[in-house]
Amino acid sequence: MDLFGQHDLFDDSAATAERAADPSPSIVYERSAKARNYRLTLRKDGVAVAVIPARGSEREARRFVEQHQDWLQRARARQAARPRAATTWPVGTHVLWRGELTEIRRAADGERPMVCLAADVFRVPALTGDLRPTLEAHFQRLAKIELTARTWELAAVTGMEVKEVTVRNQRTRWGSCSSGGVISLNWRLIQAPYFVRDYIIHHELMHLKEMNHSARFWARVAEVCPDWESAERWLKRNGSLLGL
Ligand SMILES: [Zn+2]
Incomplete structure (x- = not known):
């Protein structure tokens, strides 16, 4: 349940209807039985996805996209400005x-x-x-040891009952928590600063008390992890360096 800004999302509830001349280069249309509104998102690979709601039409979706070209251009610009990690790692990288x-x-x-x-x-x-x-295999091996140990440590400090800790290769999230007390962490957290790693662990631990993102949940997070907001900011700015 933890996704930190990996997509830019536009919802037609706050639409500003402006037209732009040139249509977007790469866009796919997807029908969703669950969607109630037309929606436009920009995927990490640069492809814009237009969601057509159950009773919608592709024609309407195209108009929706056309009306939100400004948003799409801004989203593309933001995406281009995000820091990018090297894809191959020779010595010196x-x-x-x-x-x-x-x-x-x-x-x-x-x-x-x-x-x-x-x-x-x-x-x-x-x-x-x-x-x-x-190196990534080494990182994963270390992550399994260090992130697991740190989770047990912080669980003890905060008095949380954890049943199991797993460290995995998660594509879209930093961590998750099941109601049965299983905490899963993304191994890439070992590449993040210690305060960010600790924040994610605290975040998941507090989900053992509140399985939601309510005000009560955030109050608990703030209590055990006062600098959670700067950790969130770090993740927003640098998550792309970690592939998220
Ligand atoms: Zn959460």
Whole structure:
């Protein structure tokens, strides 16, 4: 239940009807039985998705899109301005590691090829080529250990009863929490600053008391994690560096 601004969303409840001349280059139309209004979203891959409600028509949807070209252009501009992570990681690449953009450096000579990211040292098959698959596997392994331990620690501090902690590869969320007490965390949180990682853990822990995002829920979050708002801001600004 935790999605932090991975989509820009426009809802026709606050429509400003303005026309723009040129239609958008890549747009798909999707019919939804559940949707009650026409809706336009911009996916991470740059494709705009227009949702047609149950009783709507594609013709109306096209008009809706045309009326919201201004919004779409602004959304595309915002998307283009978001920081982007490198897709391949040769030695020398800067990657987000424990909250800082950190250079992948070759470690001091040893028998085996190793690289370091700040204070962490990782074995790699070779010092040439794309190190991303190897390093991300190391990150996941560390994430399972560190994020799990930290969750148990913060559960004890806040007096929450957690049944199980899992660390997974989640595509669209930082964490989730089941009513049965299972907390799942995105392994990429290990690349985020400590205060952000702790905020997500606190957020999920507080869901054990409030399975919603009500004012009562946020009051509980603020109590255990006073800087939650700056953590949210960090995630909005830098989530794209982590692939979210
Ligand atoms: Zn939540």
